[in-house]
Amino acid sequence: MSGIASTLDSFFEGGLPVRLSAYDGSVAGDQDSPYGLRLVNQRGLAYILTAPGDLGLARAYVSGDLELEGTHPGDPYPILRLIVGKTDFKRPAVTELVGIARTLGLGSFNPPKPPPQEHLPGWRHRVEHARDLIGWGRHSQRRDADAIHHHYDVSNTFYEYVLGPSMTYTCAVFPTEDATLEEAQANKYDLICRKLDLKAGQRLLDLGCGWGGMVRHAAKHYGVKALGVTLSEQQALWAQEEIKRQGLDDLAEVRFSDYRNVAEGDFDAVSSIGLTEHIGVGNYPSYFGFIRSKLKDQGRLLNHCITRDNSRGRNSAGAFIDRYVFPDGELTGSGTIVTAVENAGLEVQHHENFRMHYAKTLTGWNRNLVENWDACVAEVGLGTAKVWGLYMAGSRVGFETNQIQLHHVLATKTVGGVGGYPLRHDFGV
Structure with missing residues (x-):
């Protein structure tokens, strides 16, 4: 792997149908595309690696660590029309893992705190049973009110x-x-x-x-x-x-x-x-x-x-x-x-x-x-x-x-x- 962009692009089945550039200067994907993804920093890389697929890309984008090129942030439809359904990671071969870790850095696999706009689900797993007992179960009146408020x-x-x-x-x-x-x-x-x-x-x-x-x-x-x-x-x-x-x-x-x-x-x-x-x-x-x-x-x-x-x-x-x-x-x-x-x-x-x-x-x-x-x-x-x-x-x-x-x-x-x-x-x- 010659750089961050090429390494990331290899995770997507068939590669990305848009240009992908990274903060180390590397470029991959369809470099002739009028649309692109620009990875700004290591935190954005960590978002993508620790939540593969739509969620990680969204976290990096919302936080400003991933930028969309060639489209307005109020209507990113042109680029989404190309990449929706093509962002799931494929599993790398075992023989590739050492090279991937060396290129991306072990620190990139440490999950950053999600952006503040995210409605965190972690508490669901920790206290679901307790809240069921006091009216906070899934689709209880209190929890539905919390979801609607969000x-x-x-x-x-x-x-x-x-x-x-x-x-x-x-x-x-x-x-x-x-x-x-x-x-x-x-x-x-x-x-x-x-x-x-x-x-x-x-x-x-x-x-x-x-x-x-x-x-x-x-x-x-x-x-x-x-x-x-x-x-x-x-x-x-x-x-x-x-x-x-x-x-x-x-x-x-x-x-x-x-x-x-x-x-x-x-x-x-x-x-x-x-x-x-x-x-x-x-x-x-x-x-x-x-x-x-x-x-x-x-x-x-x-x-x-x-x-x-x-x-x-x-x-x-x-x-x-x-x-x-x-x-x-x-x-x-x-x-x-x-x-x-x-x-x-x-x-x-x-x-x-x-x-x-x-x-x-x-x-x-x-x-x-x-x-x-x-x-x-x-x-x-x-x-x-x-x-x-x-x-x-x-x-x-x-x-x-x-x-x-x-x-x-x-x-x-x-x-x-x-x-x-x-x-x-x-x-x-």
């Missing part, structure tokens, strides 16, 4: 820059290829209202309501009395102020609360837009059972959720997502969700995939981050802004390559064979 209570101002006026952090539905992000978000809410067949005077429960977009849309455009709940205090405060600003106090309400604490029942409809990813696959039976208990007979559920392309394998969203974006998040195939909904006693009426709509949504969010980059960095810091750019661009690749999808599952509380569903739906279009 991601959603970053800064409302930051989210205003990235999400735009809709303040909607879920997949939009684009009515046309050239529709704006705002038009697509409004269209998404309206589509859900039509799928739920909302009418004036009815009652809607929106679980994981975020900044209240669905609640406000249903109240404003359909005359529905809507209650939304979120585990993010900052989201709830923002939503409450916006409800007042729009004069919707008589119809719309957003609470800072765990959905499990909603005491009211007899709702005409329940919407769950982007919450199922957070509750854990093992909790699907109780979650959809809870929803059924809150619905009137013939009431409707619309579940909007990121899914995998199949239900095989592990449910974890991956090390980077778990540590930096959605702690404890879990994804599975849409079939698992459909099964859980049916097993809870709800009748599935319609099932739809919006995979490419999410790719377009993420493109818009990355564009907003780039356009407001300096303000975003000033608001949350460079490391956190880089995490969001990386997460959104990487997720876009995932949707484009069909590693992940976005599904709507529409179901009714059918009782005695009566579901209140028409012979054929058209959703008003």
Whole structure:
């Protein structure tokens, strides 16, 4: 091995499809590529070596020890499109280990402290049993609140820059290829209202309501009395102020609360837009059972959720997502969700995939981050802004390559064979 870059490049199956340069002056990979990775120092090398794959690269990048060349940190999509799925280390031969250690230095195999943006999982292994006894188990109310706080209570101002006026952090539905992000978000809410067949005077429960977009849309455009709940205090405060600003106090309400604490029942409809990813696959039976208990007979559920392309394998969203974006998040195939909904006693009426709509949504969010980059960095810091750019661009690749999808599952509380569903739906279009 002639240098750090060549040694690192040899760890990746087939080598990296971009240029790789290192602080010792060595260069490897595709040196004709317009995109590159530049390793700045030994700490970055140690991050990569001690957490091989996406997590180590992300740690080095977020900490400033690995730089991306040829792309903006607010939208690293061009380089991620090339390297996503190609960053797993191959196992070196035993005969190579001495040369590798000599080239990279034994100190490079000593794991540095992770960047401050990382949600550390170490305590899970040390005190999981003890916390189970006091209400801190995986997906307990206290732990879910901690996970939601990590991601959603970053800064409302930051989210205003990235999400735009809709303040909607879920997949939009684009009515046309050239529709704006705002038009697509409004269209998404309206589509859900039509799928739920909302009418004036009815009652809607929106679980994981975020900044209240669905609640406000249903109240404003359909005359529905809507209650939304979120585990993010900052989201709830923002939503409450916006409800007042729009004069919707008589119809719309957003609470800072765990959905499990909603005491009211007899709702005409329940919407769950982007919450199922957070509750854990093992909790699907109780979650959809809870929803059924809150619905009137013939009431409707619309579940909007990121899914995998199949239900095989592990449910974890991956090390980077778990540590930096959605702690404890879990994804599975849409079939698992459909099964859980049916097993809870709800009748599935319609099932739809919006995979490419999410790719377009993420493109818009990355564009907003780039356009407001300096303000975003000033608001949350460079490391956190880089995490969001990386997460959104990487997720876009995932949707484009069909590693992940976005599904709507529409179901009714059918009782005695009566579901209140028409012979054929058209959703008003």
